[in-house]
Amino acid sequence: MRQPLNLLLLFLQTVSIRVENLAKRYSSQWAVDRISFDIPKGEIVGFLGPNGAGKSTTMKMLTGYIPPTEGKAYMAGLDVEAQSKEVRSITGYLPEHNPLYLDMYIQEYLGFVAHLNGLTQVPKAIAQAMELTQIGSERHKKIGQLSKGYRQRVGLAQALIHSPEILILDEPTSGLDPNQVQEMRQVIKTLGQEKTVLLSTHIMQEVQAMCDRVIIINKGKIVADGGIASLQSQGQNRFTVWVEFSQALSIDDLQGLPHCERVESLGATQFRFHGHSLDLRSAIAERAKTHNWTVLEMRSESSSLEDVFRQLTA
Numbered sequence: 001m002r003q004p005l006n007l008l009l010l011f012l013q014t015v016s017i018r019v020e021n022l023a024k025r026y027s028s029q030w031a032v033d034r035i036s037f038d039i040p041k042g043e044i045v046g047f048l049g050p051n052g053a054g055k056s057t058t059m060k061m062l063t064g065y066i067p068p069t070e071g072k073a074y075m076a077g078l079d080v081e082a083q084s085k086e087v088r089s090i091t092g093y094l095p096e097h098n099p100l101y102l103d104m105y106i107q108e109y110l111g112f113v114a115h116l117n118g119l120t121q122v123p124k125a126i127a128q129a130m131e132l133t134q135i136g137s138e139r140h141k142k143i144g145q146l147s148k149g150y151r152q153r154v155g156l157a158q159a160l161i162h163s164p165e166i167l168i169l170d171e172p173t174s175g176l177d178p179n180q181v182q183e184m185r186q187v188i189k190t191l192g193q194e195k196t197v198l199l200s201t202h203i204m205q206e207v208q209a210m211c212d213r214v215i216i217i218n219k220g221k222i223v224a225d226g227g228i229a230s231l232q233s234q235g236q237n238r239f240t241v242w243v244e245f246s247q248a249l250s251i252d253d254l255q256g257l258p259h260c261e262r263v264e265s266l267g268a269t270q271f272r273f274h275g276h277s278l279d280l281r282s283a284i285a286e287r288a289k290t291h292n293w294t295v296l297e298m299r300s301e302s303s304s305l306e307d308v309f310r311q312l313t314a
Contacts, residue, residue: 015038015039015074015077017039018073019036021036021070022034024069032217034070035054039196039198041165041196043196045214046213048202053220054219055200060095061080062075062080062198063168064084065093068081075090075166078090089164091164091167092161092166092168093159094156094169094170096200100154100155102143105143106142107130109143109154110129110154133153133187148175149180152180160191168199169188171201173185173203188210213225239278239300240307241280245294246296249268249271251263253291254273257283260280262274272301274307285298
């Protein structure tokens, strides 16, 4: 029995997050329905799904915020339920609705969080967290005076204050403007060089920019798990055609094409057609010929992550 036990311990040492048949039920509804996955150390993993799919519920169970109805979760080999205190000491959590004390100053708030985590070198921990999240210039402001972007950074700083091995980030760029999103992405990518990161988001560009791997959950069940390229290959029975016309058209002009499931407007003259056959290109050309439209350019595109997401969660 010793050898299998040793192998299990060795496996858990190389895995930051392990989920075994994890489930959460509210009354008769399964919010999370017996899901399983492993995340090795040092990966940034995107956790995707439509609203109500079970993402936030899963993250709350992983951080010990709520107990599971069934199943087990391990963080760096520690049982989330049986070793809750130890798990919290190695996990940083930024919830979707970032709870902050708006009347506290940034430095004061981070000091408060540091003491809650039992840190002894509080000034050093505060300085490191502020440096990583680049909020030092605002350190003497009250949190209530900060923009949404800086409040998110403060939330990330409190998740980092105790230098955790694992980061759980629920919609970390929610409500940020494009510049703030780019800055937050860079912070997370930098953190991912040393830590394991599980983050949820609705923005596919974020996943492609930051993540090594994607897990998609729908109606409480995992429907896909893999690298971005492998997931895109799952959509190979879908075809996307990008077209530019010489004149302005509307989506109504392009409805009813054979082999076309959806038309996406990219501007007055540019459109993306989504379908299930390469004959879609011939259908577009035939429509253009019938109406004397000039096609300036037409090209096929590989399935995007968004296409795969729609296909798996529609």
